[in-house]
Amino acid sequence: MSILFIGENGQPVLDYANSESEVAFAKYGFNVAASDKISLDRSIPDTRHAECKYWHYPENLPRTSVVIVFHNEAWSPLLRTVHSVVNRTPSKLLLEVVMVDDFSDKEHLKNKLDNYVKQKFGSTVRIIRNRQREGLIRTRNIGAENARGQVVVFLDAHCEVNTFPRWLQQYSRRTVTVPVIDSIDMNNWEYAQQRGYGSKPLYRGIFEWGLLYKEAEIPKQEEVLREHQSEPFRTPTHAGGLFAINRDWFEKLGYYDPGLRIWGGENYDLSFKVWQCGGSVLNVPCSRVGHVYRRAVPYSFGNVSGPVVSINYKRVAEVWMDEYKEYYYIREPFIRKRDAGDLTQQRELRLKNRCKSFDWYMKNVAYDMPVLYPKLPQNLVWGEVVNPSSYLCIDTMGKRNFETIGVSPCHHSGGNQLLRLNVKGQFASGEWCISASHGQLNAGRCVPMTVDGPWRYDKTSQQISNAPLNKCVALKRQTSQLVLAECNANDEMQRWVFNEIYL
Known part of the structure; x- marks a missing residue:
């Protein structure tokens, strides 16, 4: 009768989750505690x-x-x-x-x-x-x-x-x-x-x-x-x-x-x-x-x-x-x-x-x-997107699965606060596109094989609008939430400035 040792034939370590494994993740980026239980010569x-x-x-x-x-x-x-x-x-x-x-x-x-x-x-x-x-x-x-x-x-x-x-x-x-x-x-x-x-x-x-x-x-x-x-x-x-x-x-x-x-x-x-x-x-x-x-x-x-x-x-x-x-x-x-x-x-x-x-x-x-990633049109505006009245910046907060994004204090370091809006209306941060749903802004995968979108930017009024919805991006005063609201050129909470930053 043969004995199957831990991890043999590529099988998983079953009892891998413990405090020791968390320490190992912090040190090495993967669970070394589980690896240590497996033979160096495993099949x-x-x-x-x-x-x-x-x-x-x-x-x-x-x-x-x-x-x-x-x-x-x-x-x-x-x-x-x-x-x-x-x-x-x-x-x-x-x-x-x-x-x-x-x-x-x-x-x-x-x-x-x-x-x-x-x-x-x-x-x-x-x-x-x-x-x-x-x-x-x-x-x-x-x-x-x-x-x-x-x-x-x-x-x-x-x-x-x-x-x-x-x-x-x-x-x-x-x-x-x-x-x-x-x-x-x-x-x-x-x-x-x-x-x-x-x-x-x-x-x-x-x-x-x-x-x-x-x-x-x-x-x-x-x-x-x-x-x-x-x-x-x-x-x-x-x-x-x-x-x-x-x-x-x-x-x-x-x-x-x-x-x-x-x-x-x-x-x-x-x-x-x-x-x-x-x-x-x-x-x-x-x-x-x-x-x-x-x-x-x-x-x-x-x-x-x-x-x-x-x-x-x-x-x-x-x-x-x-x-x-x-x-x-x-x-x-x-x-x-x-x-x-x-x-x-x-x-x-x-x-x-x-x-x-x-x-x-x-x-x-x-x-x-x-075909899969079409040539990109020029950016209309790009940078950190700041509301001058609050000095808060739009921040995708690392959201990826069409989750709601928000604002945070501007840190001038790019990352999740670096966005671009191109001449065809695509509003994006890195490889993630900004979309609208239920009156809020979300970040998720861009529509495959496209470079356009519904967003517009008026450099005079400094408003970001969603053309099909005929709504503008606004900062809600009480909760500091990003919402889509009826466009009002006099509303300072709808004003957004794209500050270009070079890292």
């Missing part, structure tokens, strides 16, 4: 398509370096990542695992980790340590520069490699391969097959104009290129954490832009340059890797200040997006005047590699993206 289900078991792969696949970057990572998720790589990759293909420590200060990641890795894996796994905090992006560059394999595979520090990663197959030197990413639950550590997109089992990565990563159904003209559901397919971009790339090709592309700080935007930097400079990005359905998505980032950005991710996006837009960068600035107007640093090296790299235009990329690779 997980084979989530591949049935066809994957019958493919024949070349025997002479390139030897590979697996790079795992970590900063103050919890012990069991980090080591389970390494164990899964070593356990499920044939030794003739796995040259090494390179763990790169981005200046962690937790004791368990110092001598204890060194001793464990040496005793358990010998020379197969080695640790490189940064002498200062570099961030995920630059630390991955360090890992690639120190890798010895012909192919470099990047993994996050909280993954579980599934069946032998078929992404190591070299479709061409300039092909970046991306696995299907299964889900590992942040609460109970259950391993679950990726749900796909809608009724489809797979999706490809795209983006919206704020450069937020999105997923979309595989277009029919891509599907016809595949005879089997298990065959790789082209993807305009990828989520960023898990992929394989030829080491020399990565070097020729200049690795990641070293001007990108900490994390954010690196997936676009790589995807755009790969496609525009003569390469391709493929999703490989027969390669599966489980990944834990954190509740929140549990660490600080150190001495780095400012809107780090938005500045990273600006660097990518300025180097690779040509005239299309304007749509990013319409979507994120607060970043237009922000200094993104010296871009000379990146622009010279693009010229040296004779890379194609972003218009070519949009028409030949990401051609479905403007």
Whole structure:
């Protein structure tokens, strides 16, 4: 009689909710208390398509370096990542695992980790340590520069490699391969097959104009290129954490832009340059890797200040997006005047590699993206929306599911108080649109594939009106609530000023 240990075959930890787990969430962004109950060598289900078991792969696949970057990572998720790589990759293909420590200060990641890795894996796994905090992006560059394999595979520090990663197959030197990413639950550590997109089992990565990563159904003209559901397919971009790339090709592309700080935007930097400079990005359905998505980032950005991710996006837009960068600035107007640093090296790299235009990329690779996320019309007004009489600002308060929004003291920091109203009447904050219901204002998902809306702004009377309802946005004196009221140009509670703020 066999005994099924906790978490085996990807099963969840049942008694995961307790005070210990809450402490773990605060420290690491996921439930490490549950993870610690599971073997570092646990089994997980084979989530591949049935066809994957019958493919024949070349025997002479390139030897590979697996790079795992970590900063103050919890012990069991980090080591389970390494164990899964070593356990499920044939030794003739796995040259090494390179763990790169981005200046962690937790004791368990110092001598204890060194001793464990040496005793358990010998020379197969080695640790490189940064002498200062570099961030995920630059630390991955360090890992690639120190890798010895012909192919470099990047993994996050909280993954579980599934069946032998078929992404190591070299479709061409300039092909970046991306696995299907299964889900590992942040609460109970259950391993679950990726749900796909809608009724489809797979999706490809795209983006919206704020450069937020999105997923979309595989277009029919891509599907016809595949005879089997298990065959790789082209993807305009990828989520960023898990992929394989030829080491020399990565070097020729200049690795990641070293001007990108900490994390954010690196997936676009790589995807755009790969496609525009003569390469391709493929999703490989027969390669599966489980990944834990954190509740929140549990660490600080150190001495780095400012809107780090938005500045990273600006660097990518300025180097690779040509005239299309304007749509990013319409979507994120607060970043237009922000200094993104010296871009000379990146622009010279693009010229040296004779890379194609972003218009070519949009028409030949990401051609479905403007259908799902149409080009944005110009903003009529944008900024923090303040009522001059009360000095309160409209605030979406993080509401997402068509919940009521309100007002709060103006803080001049953007975020939930940064809104824009375009010339076609769409009133939005980030990717969320403002709508009206039962006399109140709500925030929720914008109507798919649209850029217009019912809102108008009169710069003379300073009123925001809803044209179909013929009502104006007003601040209720007694309760400080946002309501829709009969329009009255003399009512100071209906006056709203859009103050542009640059972060």
